[in-house]
Amino acid sequence: MYILYPSWPYLLYDVPTLFFGDPDMISKLPKWVEYGAFTLALLAGCINVVGLLGFQHQAVSHLSGTATLLGSSLLSLSTHSGHLLAILISFVIGSMISGLLLSSSSLKLGRHYDSLLIIEAALLVVALYFLQAESAFGHYFASAACGLQNALVTKYSGAVIRTTHMTGIFTDIGLMLGAALRKEPFDQRQFILFMVIIVGFVSGGSIGALFYSHYQLYTLVIPIIICLILAFAYRIYWLRSQR
Numbered sequence: 001m002y003i004l005y006p007s008w009p010y011l012l013y014d015v016p017t018l019f020f021g022d023p024d025m026i027s028k029l030p031k032w033v034e035y036g037a038f039t040l041a042l043l044a045g046c047i048n049v050v051g052l053l054g055f056q057h058q059a060v061s062h063l064s065g066t067a068t069l070l071g072s073s074l075l076s077l078s079t080h081s082g083h084l085l086a087i088l089i090s091f092v093i094g095s096m097i098s099g100l101l102l103s104s105s106s107l108k109l110g111r112h113y114d115s116l117l118i119i120e121a122a123l124l125v126v127a128l129y130f131l132q133a134e135s136a137f138g139h140y141f142a143s144a145a146c147g148l149q150n151a152l153v154t155k156y157s158g159a160v161i162r163t164t165h166m167t168g169i170f171t172d173i174g175l176m177l178g179a180a181l182r183k184e185p186f187d188q189r190q191f192i193l194f195m196v197i198i199v200g201f202v203s204g205g206s207i208g209a210l211f212y213s214h215y216q217l218y219t220l221v222i223p224i225i226i227c228l229i230l231a232f233a234y235r236i237y238w239l240r241s242q243r
Contacts, residue, residue: 034193038200043223044164045204047142050219053212060143062165063088083136090140094147116152117231120145121224128220166201169194
């Protein structure tokens with residue numbers, strides 16, 4: 001049990017909750033969450049590798065590097081600054097779409113998870129169209145798709161899981177291991193879930209690179225199909241649960 005006091009130094013007593021969210025949140029999630037998290041991480045890894053291997057070699061699933069490049073380009077008065085800023089804004093817009101359609105952070109059947117996955121697929125279709133024309137708008141739509149997905153999973157899992165970038169995941173693993181060295185309880189399911197996400201993202205990068213060597217930008221068809229399959233499977237699962 002953790003107790004929060006008004007003075008900020010006492011927040012240190014609640015470090016596990018601040019970094020990991022509710023310690024009981026993950027243990028309460030359905031058993032199939034690992035499969036969903038793996039699939040979405042694989043999807044994000046595949047999308048990102050297409051951006052990295054395509055023209056301009058632009059990462060779209062995470063923003064730390066893009067924000068750093070933006071800061072550097074501002075100092076040099078580079079015309080590339082507008083493009084980098086648009087990548088960041090597009091990611092935020094994608095997250096806003098999830099925030100608009102999901103009214104609660106708790107997982108509940110019947111909410112718009114399938115709708116959001118269909119929107120993500122549509123954004124990727126548009127991204128593919130523009131990328132084939134070597135237009136930067138392809139990166140913007142791909143970034144929006146990743147922002148939508150990242151916010152979808154954040155909402156879907158009570159702000160515990162993110163699947164489009166790994167920095168937070170590796171940080172949480174380090175925090176968990178450090179806490180374990182202090183003889184604090186170690187949440188095995190949380191650790192396994194984080195590892196599943198990492199393996200999914202890396203696998204998506206490998207699969208994306210393999211297909212890109214043969215099909216170039218059409219590799220994006222893979223995450224598009226995955227989004228549609230997940231949306232369809234979720235809708236069928238929800239309809240059957242209503243019987």
